[in-house]
Amino acid sequence: METAVLVILGGLTLGGMYALSAIGLSLIWGALGMLNMAHGALLAIGSYACFAIFTYLGISLIFAVPLAMIAGGIVGLAIYVVIVRHMFRHPSFETNIIIATIGLAIVSENLILRFFGAYPYKQPLSIQGGFRIGEIFVPYQNLIILACSSVLVAIVGVLLQNTRMGRAIRATAMNKDAALLMGVPIGRVYAQVMVFSGCLAAVSGIMLSTITTLSPTMGDSPMIKAFIIVAVAGLGNVYGAFYVAIGLGVLEAVFQYGIGVRFAFPALLLLVIVSLIWRPYGFFGSKTVVRN
Amino acid sequence: MRCQGVTKKFGALAAVDDLNFTVKEGEVLGVGGPNGAGKTALFDAISGVNPSTSGVIEFDEVRIERMPPDQVCSIGLSRTFQLNSGFDSLTVLENLMISCYFGASKRKIPGAFFDAKTRDEVTETMEFVGLADFAHEEVRNLPVYQRKLLMIGSAMSRKPKLLMLDEPVGGLNPSEIDKILELVERISARSVTVMLIEHVMRFLMHLSDRVLILNRGRRLFEGLPSDVLSDRNVVEVYLGERSANALRSQMST
Amino acid sequence: MTVQTRPTHRRSAASPDYLILIALLAVGIVLPYFMDSRYAMSQLTLFLIWATVVSQWNIVMGFAGIFSLAQLVLFAVGGYTAAILGKYFGTDMFLGTLLGGAAAVCASLLIGFACLRLRGIYVALLTFAIAQAAFLLINSDTNCIIGSGQTCQTLTGGPRGLSQFGDYGFRQLLGRNYIVGNYYVALTALALAVTFSIVIVRGPLGFAFKALRDNETVAVCSGINRYKYQLLVFAFSAFFTGIAGGVYAAHFKVIGPSVLGFPLLAFLVSMLVVGGLGRLWGPVVGAALLMLVDEQLKEFTEYRNLGLGAIIIFFIVLLPDGVAGMIERVSKKFRGQLGEKQGHWGRWRTRLGMPMGNKLHKQSSANS
Numbered sequence: 001m002e003t004a005v006l007v008i009l010g011g012l013t014l015g016g017m018y019a020l021s022a023i024g025l026s027l028i029w030g031a032l033g034m035l036n037m038a039h040g041a042l043l044a045i046g047s048y049a050c051f052a053i054f055t056y057l058g059i060s061l062i063f064a065v066p067l068a069m070i071a072g073g074i075v076g077l078a079i080y081v082v083i084v085r086h087m088f089r090h091p092s093f094e095t096n097i098i099i100a101t102i103g104l105a106i107v108s109e110n111l112i113l114r115f116f117g118a119y120p121y122k123q124p125l126s127i128q129g130g131f132r133i134g135e136i137f138v139p140y141q142n143l144i145i146l147a148c149s150s151v152l153v154a155i156v157g158v159l160l161q162n163t164r165m166g167r168a169i170r171a172t173a174m175n176k177d178a179a180l181l182m183g184v185p186i187g188r189v190y191a192q193v194m195v196f197s198g199c200l201a202a203v204s205g206i207m208l209s210t211i212t213t214l215s216p217t218m219g220d221s222p223m224i225k226a227f228i229i230v231a232v233a234g235l236g237n238v239y240g241a242f243y244v245a246i247g248l249g250v251l252e253a254v255f256q257y258g259i260g261v262r263f264a265f266p267a268l269l270l271l272v273i274v275s276l277i278w279r280p281y282g283f284f285g286s287k288t289v290v291r292n
Numbered sequence: 293m294r295c296q297g298v299t300k301k302f303g304a305l306a307a308v309d310d311l312n313f314t315v316k317e318g319e320v321l322g323v324g325g326p327n328g329a330g331k332t333a334l335f336d337a338i339s340g341v342n343p344s345t346s347g348v349i350e351f352d353e354v355r356i357e358r359m360p361p362d363q364v365c366s367i368g369l370s371r372t373f374q375l376n377s378g379f380d381s382l383t384v385l386e387n388l389m390i391s392c393y394f395g396a397s398k399r400k401i402p403g404a405f406f407d408a409k410t411r412d413e414v415t416e417t418m419e420f421v422g423l424a425d426f427a428h429e430e431v432r433n434l435p436v437y438q439r440k441l442l443m444i445g446s447a448m449s450r451k452p453k454l455l456m457l458d459e460p461v462g463g464l465n466p467s468e469i470d471k472i473l474e475l476v477e478r479i480s481a482r483s484v485t486v487m488l489i490e491h492v493m494r495f496l497m498h499l500s501d502r503v504l505i506l507n508r509g510r511r512l513f514e515g516l517p518s519d520v521l522s523d524r525n526v527v528e529v530y531l532g533e534r535s536a537n538a539l540r541s542q543m544s545t
Numbered sequence: 546m547t548v549q550t551r552p553t554h555r556r557s558a559a560s561p562d563y564l565i566l567i568a569l570l571a572v573g574i575v576l577p578y579f580m581d582s583r584y585a586m587s588q589l590t591l592f593l594i595w596a597t598v599v600s601q602w603n604i605v606m607g608f609a610g611i612f613s614l615a616q617l618v619l620f621a622v623g624g625y626t627a628a629i630l631g632k633y634f635g636t637d638m639f640l641g642t643l644l645g646g647a648a649a650v651c652a653s654l655l656i657g658f659a660c661l662r663l664r665g666i667y668v669a670l671l672t673f674a675i676a677q678a679a680f681l682l683i684n685s686d687t688n689c690i691i692g693s694g695q696t697c698q699t700l701t702g703g704p705r706g707l708s709q710f711g712d713y714g715f716r717q718l719l720g721r722n723y724i725v726g727n728y729y730v731a732l733t734a735l736a737l738a739v740t741f742s743i744v745i746v747r748g749p750l751g752f753a754f755k756a757l758r759d760n761e762t763v764a765v766c767s768g769i770n771r772y773k774y775q776l777l778v779f780a781f782s783a784f785f786t787g788i789a790g791g792v793y794a795a796h797f798k799v800i801g802p803s804v805l806g807f808p809l810l811a812f813l814v815s816m817l818v819v820g821g822l823g824r825l826w827g828p829v830v831g832a833a834l835l836m837l838v839d840e841q842l843k844e845f846t847e848y849r850n851l852g853l854g855a856i857i858i859f860f861i862v863l864l865p866d867g868v869a870g871m872i873e874r875v876s877k878k879f880r881g882q883l884g885e886k887q888g889h890w891g892r893w894r895t896r897l898g899m900p901m902g903n904k905l906h907k908q909s910s911a912n913s
Contacts, residue, residue, distance in 0.1 A: 035666045037673075086862050095612050096861050098669050099818055103857030106811045110851040220807075224677050227670040262685045266678045273659045273671060341762055365768040379759035382752070390752050395768035401777065402749040450768065 015249025040219025046202025076198020322500030395450030607823030623790025631710030642791030649787025706801020821867025
C-alpha cells in the first residue's frame with residue numbers, strides 16, 4: 001500500500017515535470033509544425049536567467065521569475081528573427097528547422113557553459129518542507145510543480161480558445177496557406193508563438209530546476225520526454241499533452257519500480273512506439289495526415 | 293469490376309452513398325453528374341487513395357476496397373487525376389519511366405538501372421499518346437494539353453486492365469478534346485476497359501458504351517448514352533433544358 | 546520524329562558520377578605514398594570513416610526522405626558488435642566488421658519497422674529518442690558478465706567503453722606503417738558506400754523518391770510503396786554505416802558511448818549541412834571541409850562545439866543546399882547562358898503553335 005502511494009506520488013511529480021516541459025513544445029509544434037530541438041536549451045536558459053537575476057543582480061524572486069520569463073520571450077523572439085523568419089516559406093521547412101534548432105541547442109548549451117561553468121548550482125527559488133500522509137513525506141515542492149503545470153496548461157488553453165491571437169494561431173496551425181490567404185499575418189503569428197513558448201519554457205525550466213540542479217544540459221532529458229508526450233498526445237493538443245504527461249509520468253514510476261530505473265525509459269519508449277503504430281494521429285490529435 | 297454498397301463518408305456527409313454498379317470487361321463507362329456528386333470520391337475509393345467507409349469493391353474476383361493504392365495499381369487498375377498532376381521536377385521521359393518501371397509489374401527490389409524493356413515500352417507509349425517531342429521537357433513547363441496526355445500516358449504505361457480517367461479533357465479547347473477523344477478510342481481498341489469522369493457531355497456521350505450519372509453520392513441514371521438526354525431526372529438535376537437541347541441537336545448531326 | 550531516349554538517358558545521368566568516383570579513388574590510393582606523418586594518415590582514415598557515415602546518412606535523409614537521427618545508433622551497433630565479438634569470442638576484426646554491418650542491418654529493420662510507418666517529424670523525434678535510450682542503456686551498464694568488483698567487465702564496458710579487442714593485424718604485416726592498412730580498409734568501405742549511393746540516387750529508386758517528394762498521391766498510384774522502399778534504403782545504408790562502425794573500432798582499438806553523444810552528432814550534422822543535404826557529393830565535400838576546419842581550430846577546443854553549432858545554423862539558414870549546391874548553381878550559371886536562350890526559344894515556338902523539338906530542351910537530369 002505504502003509503496004503504491006509512493007510510486008503514484010513519484011509518478012505524479014514526474015508527470016507534472018513532463019507536462020511543464022511539454023506545454024511550450026506542444027504549442028510550437030501545433031502552431032508552426034516545427035520540432036524545436038532547442039526546447040531543452042530554452043528550459044535551461046530560463047532557469048539560468050532566474051538564477052542569475054537573483055544571485056548576481058540581487059533582485060527579489062518575485063521579480064526574478066517574471067524577468068526570467070521576459071528573458072525567455074526575448075530568446076524566443078531572437079530565434080524567430082534569426083532563424084525561423086528566413087525558413088518558414090522554404091518547402092522543406094519541417095526538416096530544415098530540426099537541423100537549425102539542433103545547431104541552436106549546441107550553441108546555447110555551450111554559451112551557458114562558457115558563462116556559468118558546469119557547477120551544479122541550486123535554484124534559489126525552492127520551498128522547503130512538506131507534510132506527511134501516514135509514513136510518507138510529501139514535499140511541498142512536488143505539489144507546487146503539479147499545480148504550476150496545471151495552471152499553465154489552463155492559461156494556454158484559454159488563450160488559444162478565447163483570444164484573437166489564439167484564433168490566429170489555431171488558424172495557422174490548421175492550414176498555413178489558407179490562413180495566409182485569409183489575411184492572417186503568418187510571420188507575426190510565428191513570432192508570437194515563439195515568444196509565448198519562450199516565456200512558458202522559462203517558467204518550466206525554473207520549476208524543473210527547483211527539484212534537480214542547474215546544468216547546461218538540464219533540459220535535454222525533459223525535452224525528449226516532452227517529444228514523446230507531444231507525439232502520443234497528437235499534434236499540438238495542449239490539454240491532451242497534459243493528460244498524457246501525467247499518465248506517462250505515473251507509468252514511468254511504475255516501470256522504475258517494476259523493472260528498474262535503467263530500463264524504464266526504453267520500456268516507455270517501446271510502449272509509445274507501439275501505441276503510435278496503433279494510433280498514428282496520437283490519442284487526442286486531430287486527423288492531420290501522418291500516414292500514407 | 294463490381295462495386296457493391298460502396299459508401300464514403302466525410303463526417304456526417306456521405307460523398308458516395310451505397311452505390312452499386314458493375315464495369316464490364318472491355319467497355320467504356322462514362323461517369324457524370326453535378327459538382328460534388330461524389331465522382332472523384334468514388335475514384336479515390338476504388339483506387340485506394342482515400343478508402344471507402346464501407347462496401348465491397350471487387351476487381352477480377354479480388355477484393356480491393358482495403359488495398360493500398362500501390363497494390364491496386366499493380367493488379368492492373370490505374371487512374372489519372374483531375375488536377376494536372378505529375379512529377380513536376382522530372383522530365384516527361386522520367387515520369388513515364390517511373391510509371392512503367394514501378395507500376396507495370398510488382399517489384400520486390402528495384403534494380404540499379406532502368407531495364408531495356410522499360411525503355412522500349414516507354415518509347416512506345418510516348419509515340420502512342422504523342423509526347424515523343426516532349427521527352428526531355430520538365431513537366432512543370434508543359435502546356436495543359438500535354439499534361440493531360442502525360443497523365444494518360446503514365447496511366448497507360450502501367451499496363452492497366454482498367455483505366456480510370458478523371459476529367460481527361462477539363463480545360464481543353466475543342467480541337468484538343470477531339471484529339472483526346474480519338475486517343476481514348478485507340479486505348480479502348482487495345483481492349484483496355486475504361487471508366488471516365490467528364491463534364492464535357494459531348495465527350496462523355498460520344499465515347500461511352502454506358503453512362504452512369506451520379507447525384508449526391510447516389511445513382512441518378514444508368515444506361516445507354518442515347519437515353520441520357522431523354523431522362524427527366526438527369527435533365528432537371530444536371531444538364532438543364534437548354535444544354536440538353538443543344539446536345540440533342542449536336543448528337544443528331 | 547526520332548526519339549533519342551536510350552543513349553542520353555542512361556549515360557548522361559550516370560557516368561559523370563562514376564568518373565568522379567574513379568578519379569577520387571585513384572587519388573585516395575596513391576595518397577599514402579606522399580604522406581609520411583602517421584598522424585595525418587590517422588586523420589585521413591577518420592575522414593574516410595565519417596565520410597562513409599555521412600554519405601549513408603545523406604542517402605537516408607536527403608534522398609529517401611527518412612528524417613532519421615538514429616544513424617549513429619547504427620554506427621554504434623556496427624562498432625560494438627565488432628568489438629564485443631573480438632573481445633569475448635576472439636573473432637577476427639575483418640569478420641567482426643562484416644558482422645557489425647549485418648547487425649546494423651538488423652537494428653535498422655527494427656527501427657524502420659517501428660518508425661517508418663509514421664513520417665517526417667515523428668520519425669525525427671522517435672529516432673532521436675531511440676538514440677538517447679541507446680546512449681543511456683550503454684552508459685548505465687553495470688551488469689558484470691565476467692568477474693566482479695575490481696575485475697568487473699560489463700558487456701558494453703559502460704561509460705568507459707570497450708578496448709583490447711584486436712585490430713586488423715596490419716602491425717605484423719606493415720610494422721610502423723600499419724595505419725596505411727587501416728586507411729585502405731576505410732577507403733574500400735567509402736568506395737563501396739559511395740557506389741551504393743550513386744546506384745540509389747541515379748537509379749529507379751532515386752527517381753521513385755523524387756516522385757514521392759514531387760507528388761505523393763500520384764507516386765503511390767504509380768505503384769510506389771513508400772514504406773517498403775524507405776525500409777529497403779534504410780537497411781542497405783545501415784550495412785555500410787555498420788561497417789564504418791567496425792572500421793572505427795578496429796582503427797582506434799576502442800569504442801565507447803561517446804559515439805552516441807551530442808558532440809559527434811553535431812559534428813556529423815554539420816558535415817551534412819555544409820556539404821549539402823540531398824546532394825550526392827555533398828557529404829564527401831562536407832566531411833573533408835569539416836575535418837580541415839576542425840584541424841585548424843584544434844587550439845580552441847573549448848569553442849569547438851560552439852563553432853559547430855554556429856556553422857550548422859549559418860548554412861541551414863543561408864545556404865540550405867550547402868557547398869555542393871553552391872558549386873552546382875555556379876556551374877549551372879555557366880550553362881545558363883545557353884539555357885536561357887532555349888527557354889525563350891521554346892516559349893516562342895509554343896506561342897506560334899509549333900511543337901518543341903527535344904533537341905533544344907535537353908535538360909540534364911543530373912539535377913540533384
